[in-house]
Amino acid sequence: MAKESNISMPVIRRLPRYYRFLYDLKENGVTRISSRELSQRMGLTASQIRQDLNCFGGFGQQGYGYMVNQLYEEIGRILGMHCPTKAILLGVGNLGKAVVNHMNFASRGFQLVGLFDGNVALEGQTLGELPIRSNNELEQFCQQEHPEMAVLCIPKEAAPHLVERLVACGIKAFWNFSHYDIAYDHPEVIVENVHMGDSLMTLSYLMTQKDL
Amino acid sequence: MAKESNISMPVIRRLPRYYRFLYDLKENGVTRISSRELSQRMGLTASQIRQDLNCFGGFGQQGYGYMVNQLYEEIGRILGMHCPTKAILLGVGNLGKAVVNHMNFASRGFQLVGLFDGNVALEGQTLGELPIRSNNELEQFCQQEHPEMAVLCIPKEAAPHLVERLVACGIKAFWNFSHYDIAYDHPEVIVENVHMGDSLMTLSYLMTQKDL
DNA sequence: TAGATTGTTAATCGATTAACAATC
DNA sequence: TAGATTGTTAATCGATTAACAATC
Numbered sequence: 001m002a003k004e005s006n007i008s009m010p011v012i013r014r015l016p017r018y019y020r021f022l023y024d025l026k027e028n029g030v031t032r033i034s035s036r037e038l039s040q041r042m043g044l045t046a047s048q049i050r051q052d053l054n055c056f057g058g059f060g061q062q063g064y065g066y067m068v069n070q071l072y073e074e075i076g077r078i079l080g081m082h083c084p085t086k087a088i089l090l091g092v093g094n095l096g097k098a099v100v101n102h103m104n105f106a107s108r109g110f111q112l113v114g115l116f117d118g119n120v121a122l123e124g125q126t127l128g129e130l131p132i133r134s135n136n137e138l139e140q141f142c143q144q145e146h147p148e149m150a151v152l153c154i155p156k157e158a159a160p161h162l163v164e165r166l167v168a169c170g171i172k173a174f175w176n177f178s179h180y181d182i183a184y185d186h187p188e189v190i191v192e193n194v195h196m197g198d199s200l201m202t203l204s205y206l207m208t209q210k211d212l
Numbered sequence: 213m214a215k216e217s218n219i220s221m222p223v224i225r226r227l228p229r230y231y232r233f234l235y236d237l238k239e240n241g242v243t244r245i246s247s248r249e250l251s252q253r254m255g256l257t258a259s260q261i262r263q264d265l266n267c268f269g270g271f272g273q274q275g276y277g278y279m280v281n282q283l284y285e286e287i288g289r290i291l292g293m294h295c296p297t298k299a300i301l302l303g304v305g306n307l308g309k310a311v312v313n314h315m316n317f318a319s320r321g322f323q324l325v326g327l328f329d330g331n332v333a334l335e336g337q338t339l340g341e342l343p344i345r346s347n348n349e350l351e352q353f354c355q356q357e358h359p360e361m362a363v364l365c366i367p368k369e370a371a372p373h374l375v376e377r378l379v380a381c382g383i384k385a386f387w388n389f390s391h392y393d394i395a396y397d398h399p400e401v402i403v404e405n406v407h408m409g410d411s412l413m414t415l416s417y418l419m420t421q422k423d424l
Numbered sequence: 425t426a427g428a429t430t431g432t433t434a435a436t437c438g439a440t441t442a443a444c445a446a447t448c
Numbered sequence: 449t450a451g452a453t454t455g456t457t458a459a460t461c462g463a464t465t466a467a468c469a470a471t472c
Binding site: 263 | 451456
């Protein structure tokens, strides 16, 4: 579908949310829905929903609405859920462990194939059915498995050097929990930053404002 | 400063990022900076930085720039870093543990004062120097400590009932890791959602697009 | 056919960028 | 004073909303 390029980021970032709501509707046995009803459930305008969906094609039927299951599948396809990408995770500390245990990579378009940590004491331990490997094995592992995405749960200080190595290993995208600014040094890779601290501080701001 | 109301969300969400960059500059011994230089480091326009900062007041000096430390402190004050809010966390599973261990609440405007879990087997265990309490103690604890914010690391199914109780206990804001849509049922509370899964799916989309 | 709801164009709104006067 | 850079207004750009013709 040629329409799919040049979609704006606000639209893209709404897609996973549509996907979640459609999944819930599906689970609740709803088979079709109008943009108007979906808009009420999601707190958006019906206009925006139709505008968003039409970036990718006409998934609805005039006078009738959208088939929930079909729309769910279409958005899943658009998001790349059906062609999983191999991913590795670096830094098996508190955060890394939680990401491995808590995040269902398989249902979000990725296949987690390797765990790495700089601490050799962890080597040989397993986490979520995967062995924890030493960073020394990185190059060899990537040559064999060809992962394309790396999850960074490492300290900021360790990041620049590791990112350099990972890019050399063929990693094309990063899910970055570290505070190192990858994009600045590597404009060619895709980076999705997760700054949980920023989110917490935003909440602090909003509470402070309301207190006035 | 009366200017501080009606600031748009895009501006607010950039504040923590300014705060981080200013901290780094400070650490590196930089004492003053122009909007132009900061814009280059952050990948923004100088215009936007000046526009953003002027929502809150004139922190710079014409012909000279901004004092790094002063600006850092001002943004910290705006974000409410200096008046910590008491917070509790519910759900001490993988994710809850990681949040407790990994997130420095104290440096982001909050004081974590209590941990709660529905699993009584965890009761009495400690995590990050705090005892894990049963959800049964919630009401009594809140009466004594008056926390204003709750971190939700609980399953979606458990959320509606617990949120009800927490709002009755005087909780005014939620840092929500669950997929339950709090705002829909409680428009009066402040909610900051953290949807890590959405972030991962966005990355999947971006990779899928580039592959075309 | 009549009613409903989409797909799509046009209008509005808001956010970003550019420009420049103020001033250090 | 001259140079630099802010604070602020104006212009542009993009995203959202409204409107409505197309059509199921």
